[in-house]
Amino acid sequence: MSDHAEKNARPPATAAETSVFDSYDARIDALPGSSAVRRMRDRLMSELQDQRLPHRRMEAWHYTDLRTLLKAVPEAFGTGGEAKGVAPLVDGSNVLTVNNGEASVEGAPEGVSVSRFADRLNDESVVEFLAAQGPEDAVSRINGAFVSDGLVVDVAPGTVLDAPLEIQAVHSTGQAHTRFPVTIGKGAKGSIVERQCASGEGAAFTSSITDLTVGDDAEIDWIILQEQGDADTHLARVNLRLGANAKLMLYVVNAGGKLVRQEVRAVVEGEGSDFKLRGINLLGGESHTDVTMVLDHTVPSTTSTEVLRNVVFGKAHGVFQGQIRVAQAAQQTDAQMACNTLLLSDDADFSAKPELEIFADDVQCGHGATVADIDKNHLFYLMSRGIPAARARGMLVYAFLAEVVEELDDERLVPALESVIAEWLRANG
Amino acid sequence: MLEIKNLHARIAEDGTEILRGLNLSIAAGEVAAIMGPNGSGKSTLSYVLAGREDYEVTEGEVWYKGENILELDPAERAAKGLFLAFQYPVEIPGVATMQFLKTALNEQKKARGEAELTTPEFMRQVKQAAGELKINPDMLKRPLNVGFSGGEKKRAEILQMALLAPQLCLLDETDSGLDIDALKIVADGVNALRSPERAMVVITHYQRLLDYIVPDTVHVLYRGQVVQTGDKDLARELERNGYADLIEQHAA
Ligand SMILES: Nc1ncnc2c1ncn2[C@@H]1O[C@H](COP(=O)(O)OP(=O)(O)OP(=O)(O)O)[C@@H](O)[C@H]1O
Ligand SMILES: [Mg+2]
Numbered sequence: 107m108s109d110h111a112e113k114n115a116r117p118p119a120t121a122a123e124t125s126v127f128d129s130y131d132a133r134i135d136a137l138p139g140s141s142a143v144r145r146m147r148d149r150l151m152s153e154l155q156d157q158r159l160p161h162r163r164m165e166a167w168h169y170t171d172l173r174t175l176l177k178a179v180p181e182a183f184g185t186g187g188e189a190k191g192v193a194p195l196v197d198g199s200n201v202l203t204v205n206n207g208e209a210s211v212e213g214a215p216e217g218v219s220v221s222r223f224a225d226r227l228n229d230e231s232v233v234e235f236l237a238a239q240g241p242e243d244a245v246s247r248i249n250g251a252f253v254s255d256g257l258v259v260d261v262a263p264g265t266v267l268d269a270p271l272e273i274q275a276v277h278s279t280g281q282a283h284t285r286f287p288v289t290i291g292k293g294a295k296g297s298i299v300e301r302q303c304a305s306g307e308g309a310a311f312t313s314s315i316t317d318l319t320v321g322d323d324a325e326i327d328w329i330i331l332q333e334q335g336d337a338d339t340h341l342a343r344v345n346l347r348l349g350a351n352a353k354l355m356l357y358v359v360n361a362g363g364k365l366v367r368q369e370v371r372a373v374v375e376g377e378g379s380d381f382k383l384r385g386i387n388l389l390g391g392e393s394h395t396d397v398t399m400v401l402d403h404t405v406p407s408t409t410s411t412e413v414l415r416n417v418v419f420g421k422a423h424g425v426f427q428g429q430i431r432v433a434q435a436a437q438q439t440d441a442q443m444a445c446n447t448l449l450l451s452d453d454a455d456f457s458a459k460p461e462l463e464i465f466a467d468d469v470q471c472g473h474g475a476t477v478a479d480i481d482k483n484h485l486f487y488l489m490s491r492g493i494p495a496a497r498a499r500g501m502l503v504y505a506f507l508a509e510v511v512e513e514l515d516d517e518r519l520v521p522a523l524e525s526v527i528a529e530w531l532r533a534n535g
Numbered sequence: 536m537l538e539i540k541n542l543h544a545r546i547a548e549d550g551t552e553i554l555r556g557l558n559l560s561i562a563a564g565e566v567a568a569i570m571g572p573n574g575s576g577k578s579t580l581s582y583v584l585a586g587r588e589d590y591e592v593t594e595g596e597v598w599y600k601g602e603n604i605l606e607l608d609p610a611e612r613a614a615k616g617l618f619l620a621f622q623y624p625v626e627i628p629g630v631a632t633m634q635f636l637k638t639a640l641n642e643q644k645k646a647r648g649e650a651e652l653t654t655p656e657f658m659r660q661v662k663q664a665a666g667e668l669k670i671n672p673d674m675l676k677r678p679l680n681v682g683f684s685g686g687e688k689k690r691a692e693i694l695q696m697a698l699l700a701p702q703l704c705l706l707d708e709t710d711s712g713l714d715i716d717a718l719k720i721v722a723d724g725v726n727a728l729r730s731p732e733r734a735m736v737v738i739t740h741y742q743r744l745l746d747y748i749v750p751d752t753v754h755v756l757y758r759g760q761v762v763q764t765g766d767k768d769l770a771r772e773l774e775r776n777g778y779a780d781l782i783e784q785h786a787a
Contacts, residue, residue: 482588487625488635490585491695492613492643501638505629505678 139227217265223256267296279306350376390534542595571756614646618701685712722747
């Protein structure tokens with residue numbers, strides 16, 4: 107079938123697609139932004155109407171056929187009343203919040219300046235920023251069309267955050283779409299936590315994009331803790347760039363949601379810089395969670411490592427796509443990717459697709475993937491000491507994740523994440 | 536305390552029968568040695584008693600303190616006071632040794648309805664037991680058994696036994712891999728636990744261990760059955776003559 111014929115033969119819109127299109131019509135007049143922004147939103151929506159939701163014949167969405175998986179989209183926005191804020195992951199953190207898609211600028215520590223993304227939407231310069239990056243970038247289209255607010259965060263050069271900065275995107279039910287442009291100044295250091303969480307009973311449909319520019323010599327751990335509700339769809343993307351000698355660990359923890367897509371678009375473009383992606387996917391029920399990374403090494407002498415640890419219970423399905431592209435100029439690149447999965451039920455499943463595209467000749471790149479069940483010799487050993495099966499299994503699941511948990515630089519985050527994992531296991535294990 | 540009657544067990548996976556009508560009875564306060572050629576089923580017996588799933592009991596009974604324990608899972612048996620010191624303790628990366636010890640101890644106490652130990656009290660007990668067994672406390676900061684030498688693993692098993700204070704101790708070749716000094720230390724550790732309420736089953740190939748841990752009874756296992764029972768002199772006799780006579784007898 108030719109492209110043209112396929113277009114003509116486009117199937118009728120699904121219920122979810124219809125809800126997305128209808129909710130745009132109902133919502134657009136209430137959204138902030140200049141008329142140029144309005145035109146951009148209209149363009150993104152019409153592209154989406156043309157293409158529909160992404161499906162398995164699009165390479166980037168092969169394992170996450172959104173058109174089939176997304177059954178329904180709530181048409182209302184930020185319903186269910188004020189979202190309940192959550193306690194910060196680490197006591198004493200500086201907390202910034204976006205509640206049901208509406209940001210507050212209170213709570214920034216010294217060295218960090220914050221403004222609302224809604225205000226930025228009145229600025230002409232934001233228009234191109236909202237554009238999608240290519241035909242398969244549905245997340246940017248949806249977010250760009252609907253985004254209502256978010257926080258623009260600037261960490262001044264040389265700032266050392268002595269407590270974690272926590273950015274909370276909390277919502278109740280319905281739709282919420284947020285954006286976080288973040289600039290880390292030269293030599294700044296610290297841990298920043300991005301919470302994505304739901305407090306409502308009903309289903310939510312959320313999108314969130316973080317644009318992270320890490321300046322020269324900066325050293326940042328950016329932790330995304332996604333804990334959406336059991337019925338929620340969450341579409342997320344991180345666009346990031348690293349300056350010279352910068353170190354960034356992007357640490358993604360998925361511990362919720364019914365249908366989750368977390369994209370990472372990384373450009374390692376500063377010489378001597380180091381990028382780490384760490385992923386902990388705690389998957390249960392009938393959820394579907396997809397982490398898709400595209401990483402470019404564009405300059406000489408940079409390093410990256412990606413380590414994903416997936417724990418899959420029930421009928422959950424997980425996906426990791428990791429594409430590393432090393433440009434011809436990027437000699438002495440060292441890039442290593444590992445994806446390890448613990449499958450805890452016969453119906454659980456995880457698809458891993460590593461991909462290396464290397465155009466430079468003096469590089470070291472590798473990848474590996476493993477899938478295993480809990481080692482029954484280990485389980486017997488623990489139980490033979492009187493530790494009941496469920497507890498022993500929990501200890502072994504945690505053991506599988508421990509190495510990655512301990513990589514967090516801020517020691518206060520380690521026990522905090524341990525308790526997130528323990529709590530998740532109690533509820534889902 | 537332990538009464539094994541006509542026990543038959545096979546490997547669950549392929550159905551091979553390993554224990555073929557084994558009878559054994561051990562009283563409280565007794566130290567019983569089990570000897571027998573390689574592959575005769577000694578470790579299998581210890582695993583079946585501890586409740587390992589890889590083996591299927593097809594016939595027979597195991598009575599422990601008046602209860603048939605075959606329906607209990609390994610953790611329930613442990614909470615009732617059964618302990619197996621493994622012939623080959625497994626290394627478990629990612630599980631911190633101290634955390635493991637504390638969890639095991641407190642889970643057993645919880646199952647028995649006893650009060651859990653406070654952290655300082657737990658630390659005190661571990662320190663004391665480790666000291667007596669000459670275990671370097673730094674070892675306990677490592678993940679469970681990971682990177683322990685063969686002898687260190689065996690000592691760590693006895694440390695666990697001392698902390699958990701079980702009533703029926705199964706020691707599967709705890710002497711193998713130990714140097715002469717360590718053998719003495721471990722034997723002292725085991726002897727310290729001897730008491731009228733506690734029974735011990737010591738699986739070994741060598742008289743040397745039995746010089747330190749003097750058994751009340753000696754049982755010879757062959758092809759999944761106890762084929763001979765005697766006192767400590769039986770072990771000496773086997774040390775001198777090996778199993779040749781026995782094997783001949785049973786081949787006939
Ligand atoms: N899980 C298993 N899978 C396959 N074979 C097994 C398994 N467990 C035991 N066996 C076999 O059963 C027999 C008895 O093994 P077991 O380990 O009980 O012997 P043992 O008396 O402890 O020997 P050793 O003195 O060498 O320790 C052996 O032939 C062994 O290979
Ligand atoms: Mg053996």
